[in-house]
Amino acid sequence: xxxxxxxxxxxxxxxxxxxxxxxxxxxxxxxxxxxxxxxxxxxxxxxxxxxxxxxxxxxxxxxxxxxxxxxxxxxxxxxxxxxxxxxxxxxxxxxxxxxxxxxxxxxxxxxxxxxxxxxxxxxxxxxxxxxxxxxxxxxxxxxxxxxxxxxxxxxxxxxxxxxxxxxxxxxxxxxxxxxxxxxxxxxxxxxxxxxxxxxxxxxxxxxxxxxxxxxxxxxxxxxxxxxxxxxxxxxxxxxxxxxxxxxxxxxxxxxxxxxxxxxxxxxxxxxxxxxxxxxxxxxxxxxxxxxxxxxxxxxxxxx
Ligand code: SF4
Numbered sequence: 001x002x003x004x005x006x007x008x009x010x011x012x013x014x015x016x017x018x019x020x021x022x023x024x025x026x027x028x029x030x031x032x033x034x035x036x037x038x039x040x041x042x043x044x045x046x047x048x049x050x051x052x053x054x055x056x057x058x059x060x061x062x063x064x065x066x067x068x069x070x071x072x073x074x075x076x077x078x079x080x081x082x083x084x085x086x087x088x089x090x091x092x093x094x095x096x097x098x099x100x101x102x103x104x105x106x107x108x109x110x111x112x113x114x115x116x117x118x119x120x121x122x123x124x125x126x127x128x129x130x131x132x133x134x135x136x137x138x139x140x141x142x143x144x145x146x147x148x149x150x151x152x153x154x155x156x157x158x159x160x161x162x163x164x165x166x167x168x169x170x171x172x173x174x175x176x177x178x179x180x181x182x183x184x185x186x187x188x189x190x191x192x193x194x195x196x197x198x199x200x201x202x203x204x205x206x207x208x209x210x211x212x213x214x215x216x217x218x219x220x221x222x223x224x225x226x227x228x229x230x231x232x233x234x235x236x237x238x239x240x241x242x243x244x245x246x247x248x249x250x251x252x253x254x255x256x257x258x259x260x261x262x263x264x265x266x267x268x269x270x271x272x273x274x275x276x277x278x279x280x281x282x283x284x285x286x287x288x289x290x291x292x293x294x295x296x297x298x299x300x301x302x303x
Contacts, residue, residue, distance in 0.1 A: 005057075005060050005061060005064050006024070006025075006057040006060055006061050007025070007053065007057055008023070008025060008078075009025070009028055009044065011040065011043070012078055013040055013078070013079075014076050014078060015076075015110075015136050015174070015176075016258070016260050017174075017205075017258070018074065018076040018108065020072070020073075020074065021072060021074040021075055021076040021108070022061065022065075022072035022074070022075045022076070022101075023075075023076050023078045024057070024058070024061070024075055024076070024077055024078065024093075024097075025049060025057075025077070025078050025079060025082075026048070026049060026054060026077045026079075026082045026085050026089060026090065026093055026109075027046070027047070027048050027049065027077075027079050027080070027081070027082045027084065027085050028044055028045070028046065028047050028049065028079055029041040029044030029045060029046035029047070029079055029080060030044075030046060030079065030080025030081055031046050031080070031081055031084040031112075031115075032080065032081060032112055032114070032153055033046060033080065034151045034153065035138075035140075035150055035151055035152055035153075036149070036150045036151050036217060036218035036219040036222060037140075037150055037178070037181065037211060037213070037214070037217060037218075037219035038217065038219075039214040039216065039217050040080065041079060041080050042216075042217075044079070046080075048084075048085045048086065048089060049089075051089060051092050054089070054092065054093050054096070055092070055096060058093065058096045058097060058100060059096075059100065062100035062101060065101065071101050071102055071103050071104070072101065072104070073103055073104060073105045073106070074104075074105060074106050074107070074108070075097055075101070075104065075106075075107045075108075076107075076108050076109065077090075077093075077107065077108070077109035077110075077132075079110070080110060080112075081109075081110055081111055081112045081115050082109040082110065082111070083109055083110075083111035083112070083115035083116065083119070083135065084112070084114075084115045084118075087119065087123045087126070087127070090127060090132060091126060091127065091130060094107055094127065094130035094131060094132045095130060097131075098130060098131060104131060105131070106131055106133060106134055107130075107131050107132040107133070107134075108132075108133070108134035108135065108136065109132070109134075109135060109136070110135075110136045110137075110138070111135040111136070111137055111162075112137070112138075112153065112154070113137065113153075113154035113158045113159055113161075113162040114153060114154060116135065116137075116162035116165060116166060117158065117161065117162055117165070121165065121168065121169055124165065124166060124169035124170075124171060125169040125170060127169075127171075128169055128170035128171050129170070133170060133171045133172060134171065134172045134173075134174065134204075135166055135171055135172075135173055135174070136174045136176065137159065137162065137163070137173060137174065137175055137176070138152075138176050138178075139156075139159050139175040139176060139177050139194065139197060139198070139201075140152055140176070140177060140178045140181055141156070141177065141178065141181050141182055141186075141190050141193065141194055142156035142159070142177075142190075142192075142193035142194040142195070142196055142197030142198070143156065143182060143186055143189045143190045143192075143193040143194065144156055144193070145182075145186060145189065146181055146182040146186050146189075146190055149182075149222070149227065149228075150181065150219065151218075156193055156194075156196070156197040157197070157200075159175070159197055159201055160197055160200040160201045163175070163201035163202065163203055164201065164202075167202070172204040172205070173201070173203040173204055173205070174203060174204065174205035174206070174207070175198060175201060175203040175205070175206050175207075176206075176207050176208070176209060177194050177198070177206070177207075177208055177209075177243065178208070178209055178210070178211045179208050179209070179210045179211060179231070179236045179239045179240055179243075180210060180211040180230065180231040180235070180236050180239060181211045181228075182228065183223075183227070183228030183229045183230060183231065184228075184229040184231060184235070185227075185228060185229060186228075187231065187235065187238075187239060190239070191239055191242035191243050191246065192242075192246065194243050194246075195242075195243050195245070195246020195247055195249065196246065196249075198243075198246075198247060198250070198255075199246070199247065199249040199250050199251070202250065202251075202252065202253035202255070203253075203255055204254075204255060204256065205255065205256045205257075205258070206247075206255050206256070206257050206258075206272065207257065207258045207259060207260070208240060208243075208259040209259075210236055210265070210296060211230075211231075212296070213230065230295060231295075232292065232293050232294055232295050233265060233290055233291075233294050233295070233296060234287060234290040234291070234292055234293075234294070236265075236296070237266060237283055237286050237287045237290055238287060240259070240266070240268075240283050241280060241283045241284065241287065244257075244272075244276055244279050244280060244283065245276070245280060247272050247273055247276055248273050248276050249273075250272050250273040251273075253272070253273070254271060254272075255271070255272040255273070256269075256271060256272075257269060257270050257271065257272050257275070257279070265296060266283075266286055268282060268283070
């Protein structure tokens with residue numbers, strides 16, 4: 001197993017669409033590690049791995065793939081925000097992967113808005129030329145009040161700046177929004193502003209996940225203190241409808257939409273903006289048959 005060969009520090013997370021990718025660590029943990037709802041990397045101390053560690057693991061992995069006669073077409077740089085690593089570190093890893101994995105088509109990672117804005121257009125272009133060309137960005141919400149309360153570290157408009165900067169450099173972008181993040185208190189502006197930012201950012205991929213308050217996180221305490229009131233299934237569906245409805249305004253974009261994260265109880269997919277009406281028909285049907293005041297009970301340990 002590849003997991004026995006390279007140095008992976010659990011827990012490991014990846015987007016659903018990276019299920020068949022070779023998961024590779026350039027960084028450990030998250031350089032931000034402050035979002036109030038996020039429990040993913042709280043147990044890890046952030047660090048960037050050295051070129052020597054990275055090179056040694058890539059060589060071990062490529063020898064393993066050669067032995068089994070199967071090379072991955074995609075690599076995903078795991079943990080919270082691998083794009084914060086120095087450009088030289090990222091390019092060194094990309095070049096070595098391209099040289100040792102025949103048939104490699106794409107390298108991707110999670111990135112924060114700050115990571116993107118800190119890189120120059122030339123650095124991003126160089127990465128894209130070396131197949132590091134897809135960034136998954138947690139938009140979470142387009143509403144600045146919500147973003148501030150959850151300590152996201154950026155505004156909605158900065159998400160747009162980051163997406164357009166990446167696009168200009170030859171990258172694809174995938175935005176993830178969190179249904180229910182602002183609670184009942186901010187639901188209306190959360191939906192309006194999330195649609196607005198997605199329309200302005202023109203991502204190649206857009207997806208939802210449903211907010212789960214994980215015990216031990218600041219967000220769990222924010223719920224207990226009444227900063228945010230959790231949404232019922234029906235209210236989550238109404239947010240889904242309202243955000244999707246606002247995406248009719250997506251211009252000059254073909255955005256693949258998925259709501260297939262494990263936290264979603266209502267999986268849905270399509271292409272935006274052309275499928276918006278079809279998707280709304282499905283969501284409206286779900287809303288009409290959904291009882292009031294039934295709340296999700298996601299197991300936070302299986303997210
Ligand atoms: S930036 Fe991402 S990984 Fe880091 S704390 Fe926020 S949500 Fe979690």
